[in-house]
Amino acid sequence: MIHAQLKRGWQPMLAIFIFLFIWEISVRLFAIEEWLLPSPTVILEEFGKVWPQFIPHLQSTVFLAICGFLIGASVGLVVATVLHLFKPIRDTFYPFLILSQNIPIIVLAPLLVIWFGFGSLPKFIVITIACFFPIAVSALSGLQQTNRDLYNYMSMMGATKKQLFIKLELPHAIPSIMAGMKIAATYSVMAAVISEWLGAQKGIGVFMTLAVSSYKTSRVFVAIIVTMLLSLLFFAVIALIEKYLVRWKQKGEPS
Numbered sequence: 360m361i362h363a364q365l366k367r368g369w370q371p372m373l374a375i376f377i378f379l380f381i382w383e384i385s386v387r388l389f390a391i392e393e394w395l396l397p398s399p400t401v402i403l404e405e406f407g408k409v410w411p412q413f414i415p416h417l418q419s420t421v422f423l424a425i426c427g428f429l430i431g432a433s434v435g436l437v438v439a440t441v442l443h444l445f446k447p448i449r450d451t452f453y454p455f456l457i458l459s460q461n462i463p464i465i466v467l468a469p470l471l472v473i474w475f476g477f478g479s480l481p482k483f484i485v486i487t488i489a490c491f492f493p494i495a496v497s498a499l500s501g502l503q504q505t506n507r508d509l510y511n512y513m514s515m516m517g518a519t520k521k522q523l524f525i526k527l528e529l530p531h532a533i534p535s536i537m538a539g540m541k542i543a544a545t546y547s548v549m550a551a552v553i554s555e556w557l558g559a560q561k562g563i564g565v566f567m568t569l570a571v572s573s574y575k576t577s578r579v580f581v582a583i584i585v586t587m588l589l590s591l592l593f594f595a596v597i598a599l600i601e602k603y604l605v606r607w608k609q610k611g612e613p614s
Contacts, residue, residue: 397577402584405577417585419562420551423479424593427486427554428547432540434487435494442495443502444524460492464553472557482554489550490543494536501535502528537601544593552586 379399385391386398393401438456442449464485471481505528513523555564563582570578 394574394576397580402577402580405575406581406584409578409581413566413581413585416561416563416566419559420548420555420564420586421589423482423486423554423562424547424551424589427483427551428490428544428593430483431487431490431543431547432494435491435539435543436498436536438491438495439498439502440524442499443528444520449499456492456495459488462488464489464550468553468557477558481557482551482559485554485557486547486550489546493542493546494539497539497542498532498536501532504535505531533604534601537597537604541594541597541601544597545590548586548590548593552582 383398383400386396397405442453442456467488468481468485471484475481475484509527510523513527518526552562552564552567555562556568559565563586567579567582570576570582
């Protein structure tokens with residue numbers, strides 16, 4: 360399995376290496392100023408220098424992202440369930456669900472500060488808004504794609520609406536739900552960084568803002584790279600959970 364993963368992963372790794380090599384050579388060849396575009400080696404050196412003071416910022420962002428993701432996932436699943444089970448509510452409120460994603464978070468953030476202050480609440484709201492939509496839409500789509508033959512068969516056997524939902528619709532929606540959660544997991548990190556621009560004391564967003572204000576571009580790249588790696592890590596964790604759930608679902612299905 361490891362050999363197969365390495366076999367699949369060598370091409371993107373090679374592409375990343377070539378990109379970094381061209382970046383490094385270009386910066387040196389054209390003598391680009393460090394404040395404008397630092398080379399990968401300079402960014403790596405800066406990463407080693409700032410790592411001890413960067414850890415508290417990283418911990419704050421991870422905490423915000425995880426909490427916001429869990430809240431957003433919970434809200435998304437509840438919304439999807441309600442919209443699925445109650446068609447009049449779905450017909451009424453589904454357009455509002457779509458419209459909620461047309462409000463730019465960066466514009467909404469200052470209003471949240473005015474309404475709720477500079478505490479944790481507006482930050483959690485920002486992350487929740489970013490996370491709940493992909494989960495709600497994916498879960499709702501998965502629930503509505505349940506095999507109708509199985510649904511009708513279980514209904515004829517006397518299954519209640521609750522039994523149909525728990526034993527048939529929800530298990531069949533797991534792949535769609537997990538797909539939405541993978542998207543939301545990456546959004547949670549980005550939203551956490553954005554939320555920290557609202558006046559937080561620490562966090563990757565705060566670290567990035569301080570670096571920009573002092574023209575320390577290499578530190579900005581450190582923050583960007585760590586944010587990307589965090590997003591990939593969150594995605595990988597959800598993918599592992601998905602693999603376990605799908606395997607469990609397949610084992611539980613009658614042969």
